[in-house]
Amino acid sequence: MMTHEDQIALTTLAFLAKTSGQLDVFRDRLKQTRQLSASSFVECRYYGDDVYICICLEAALRENQVLTWWMDITPHDQQWLIEASALWNGRDAVAKIPSQVAPDFKAVQDSVPEILEQLLQAGAAVLDKAMARAASADK
Numbered sequence: 539m540m541t542h543e544d545q546i547a548l549t550t551l552a553f554l555a556k557t558s559g560q561l562d563v564f565r566d567r568l569k570q571t572r573q574l575s576a577s578s579f580v581e582c583r584y585y586g587d588d589v590y591i592c593i594c595l596e597a598a599l600r601e602n603q604v605l606t607w608w609m610d611i612t613p614h615d616q617q618w619l620i621e622a623s624a625l626w627n628g629r630d631a632v633a634k635i636p637s638q639v640a641p642d643f644k645a646v647q648d649s650v651p652e653i654l655e656q657l658l659q660a661g662a663a664v665l666d667k668a669m670a671r672a673a674s675a676d677k
Contacts, residue, residue, distance in 0.1 A: 579593075
C-alpha cells in the first residue's frame, strides 16, 4: 500500500527525473549540433545545514573556456528560492534569470521547466556568439 509519504517521494523523484531528462536533451543537442564536450547533472546537496537541488550543465568551447548553466532551488523563509544563471568558467555571469520565489514545492515543479528552458536558451545564445567570434578569429 502506497502511503502519503511514498506518494510525495515519488512525485519529487519524478520531478528530478523530468528535470534531468530536459537537461539531457539539451546537452545531447549541444554535442550534436555544436560538436562540444558537455556534461550535466541534477542532484541534491547540502550547503551547511540546508539541503538544496543543484541543476548544472557545462559545455567546453575550448580547454580554458567553459560555459556553465547553473540553477539552485533552495528552501528559503518557508518558501522556495529559484536562482539561475550562465557563467563563463564558473565565475563570470553572462546570463541571469531573475530570481523567483515559489510558495511551495508544487509551484517549484510547475515553474522550473520554463525557467530552465529560459536559462538554457540564454546560455545557448551566449555560446553561439562566442563560437562565432572564435571561428572568425581562427580565419
